[in-house]
Amino acid sequence: MYELRDTIVAVSSPSCDKRVIIRITGPDTVETCKRIFISPITKNKSGIVCGSVSVDDELSIDTQLYLFFAPHSYTGEDTVEIHIDTNAAVTEVLIDGLLGRGLRMAGPGEFTARAYLNGKIDLAQAEAVNEIIVSSNAFQLDAAEKLLSGRLSETTAKVRSAIVDCLSLIEAGLDFSTEDIEPESGAEVIERLLGVKGQLEELLSGSIRYESLIDLPAVGITGAPNAGKSSLLNKLLGKERSIVSHKRKTTRDVLSAAYSLSHCRCVLFDCAGLMIRPEDVLDELAQLAAVEALRNSAVVVFCIDISKADFSEEVSIGELIEPQILLPVATKCDLVSEKVLSSRLAELNELFGSELLAISSETGAGLEVLRETIDGKILEMEPGFATSKTAGTPFSEGVESSVALTARHKQAVTEAIENVGESIGELKAGNDEVAAMILRGAYQAVSGIESAAGGHIDEQILEQIFSRFCIGK
Ligand SMILES: Nc1nc2c(ncn2[C@@H]2O[C@H](COP(=O)(O)OP(=O)(O)OP(=O)(O)O)[C@@H](O)[C@H]2O)c(=O)[nH]1
Ligand SMILES: [Mg+2]
Numbered sequence: 325m326y327e328l329r330d331t332i333v334a335v336s337s338p339s340c341d342k343r344v345i346i347r348i349t350g351p352d353t354v355e356t357c358k359r360i361f362i363s364p365i366t367k368n369k370s371g372i373v374c375g376s377v378s379v380d381d382e383l384s385i386d387t388q389l390y391l392f393f394a395p396h397s398y399t400g401e402d403t404v405e406i407h408i409d410t411n412a413a414v415t416e417v418l419i420d421g422l423l424g425r426g427l428r429m430a431g432p433g434e435f436t437a438r439a440y441l442n443g444k445i446d447l448a449q450a451e452a453v454n455e456i457i458v459s460s461n462a463f464q465l466d467a468a469e470k471l472l473s474g475r476l477s478e479t480t481a482k483v484r485s486a487i488v489d490c491l492s493l494i495e496a497g498l499d500f501s502t503e504d505i506e507p508e509s510g511a512e513v514i515e516r517l518l519g520v521k522g523q524l525e526e527l528l529s530g531s532i533r534y535e536s537l538i539d540l541p542a543v544g545i546t547g548a549p550n551a552g553k554s555s556l557l558n559k560l561l562g563k564e565r566s567i568v569s570h571k572r573k574t575t576r577d578v579l580s581a582a583y584s585l586s587h588c589r590c591v592l593f594d595c596a597g598l599m600i601r602p603e604d605v606l607d608e609l610a611q612l613a614a615v616e617a618l619r620n621s622a623v624v625v626f627c628i629d630i631s632k633a634d635f636s637e638e639v640s641i642g643e644l645i646e647p648q649i650l651l652p653v654a655t656k657c658d659l660v661s662e663k664v665l666s667s668r669l670a671e672l673n674e675l676f677g678s679e680l681l682a683i684s685s686e687t688g689a690g691l692e693v694l695r696e697t698i699d700g701k702i703l704e705m706e707p708g709f710a711t712s713k714t715a716g717t718p719f720s721e722g723v724e725s726s727v728a729l730t731a732r733h734k735q736a737v738t739e740a741i742e743n744v745g746e747s748i749g750e751l752k753a754g755n756d757e758v759a760a761m762i763l764r765g766a767y768q769a770v771s772g773i774e775s776a777a778g779g780h781i782d783e784q785i786l787e788q789i790f791s792r793f794c795i796g797k
Pocket of ligand 1: 547548549550551552553554555556567568569570571572573574575576595596597655656657658659683684685686687
């Protein structure tokens with residue numbers, strides 16, 4: 325299915341972008357570019373070249389070519405990206421011209437498939453590339469980045485080498501059993517296999533199930549700059565996830581974490597404070613990211629600093645977002661006297677048309693009630709969240725996992741655990757040959773997570789993985 329000998333082409337930029345990027349990779353990349361590009365191209369010199377491309381006599385377009393020579397490219401093959409500011413009609417003519425010169429239209433995910441087949445990335449990382457492309461919230465992105473960081477492959481590589489050690493010990497015993505040489509004692513192999521099983525079980529229980537996160541309700545924390553949003557996130561999580569400082573505009577990105585409530589779980593996130601008039605382009609970008617994240621939230625906790633005397637800014641900010649459920653809370657209630665608190669709360673209740681909860685991340689006041697309120701609101705909206713959908717997925721409260729597993733990974737790890745367990749049973753029963761055979765199955769299962777090394781990866785699995793990609797990636 326994956327033919328590596330031909331040269332493929334596809335548009336790799338999103339259709340909404342004004343700048344079009346046409347990506348070409350394969351053995352004829354440079355030759356093709358030399359034929360259409362009106363400017364000299366030096367082989368073996370990666371970089372950017374400016375000039376114009378022309379696929380027929382009438383059409384010549386100003387362009388920049390980004391050249392990446394093998395093996396220093398995404399796919400591991402000669403690769404070029406043609407960057408042009410143009411429209412769909414011109415792009416089509418250009419692609420047609422390239423197809424007419426013997427190039428083939430790339431299939432979904434074929435660039436990444438080549439990167440995998442040429443050994444540039446392992447399979448777990450290839451899957452992560454796609455998860456990043458399709459991520460729609462910051463937490464998914466976080467999980468996908470964990471896949472990409474290759475930490476999963478690090479663990480599986482360790483397990484694989486331990487299995488190989490055990491296999492060679494068992495096989496040495498088999499080879500020598502008819503000779504007068506003392507074989508490696510079975511007890512030691514069993515001991516090592518128990519260790520391997522423990523490592524795999526740890527991987528499974530300490531991981532985030534990637535798919536299980538996709539459906540988790542998002543709970544956003546918002547408010548004006550310095551309202552105490554990050555302090556609230558940290559206090560709820562019980563750890564320093566977000567940076568807190570007395571300076572305004574400390575948080576710039578959307579930061580998220582898995583959070584367990586009494587009856588359901590959610591993705592809790594903190595983002596930049598909202599402003600009526602962003603002061604510079606960085607403010608604008610931070611605000612865009614925040615509003616986008618808040619738009620996808622089931623519940624938004626709106627922090628209002630009660631130590632302030634004037635709340636007009638908060639009222640205007642509240643109009644920037646339209647969440648399904650807005651939960652205004654009065655933060656920093658430890659900073660004001662009882663008397664001031666009650667008069668300001670009354671004012672805020674009036675302004676927001678709902679009863680505000682007074683909280684303090686300093687003393688912890690009101691936080692338990694806030695937790696219960698969020699829990700109740702989510703359940704009210706989506707009773708299904710309290711059912712098996714969220715139950716039973718391993719992750720402990722407040723603990724952020726370092727590895728994300730897709731369903732395919734989980735299946736492979738589970739299979740390996742079963743195989744190792746069975747193999748131990750067979751060893752105990754003295755059936756070394758059967759034990760070795762089953763252990764080879766465990767090895768295959770673990771190998772399947774990262775690469776074809778040591779075992780062959782089913783074409784079908786590859787097809788299944790890469791067909792989920794879009795064309796051009
Ligand atoms: N006394 C008291 N101080 C608080 C409380 N919550 C936050 N603060 C302080 O308020 C300041 C701002 O807190 P942050 O949590 O960084 O506020 P933020 O809303 O995330 O701010 P930006 O990210 O800059 O928008 C820090 O100096 C915190 O220590 C609280 O409940 N009580
Ligand atoms: Mg902050």
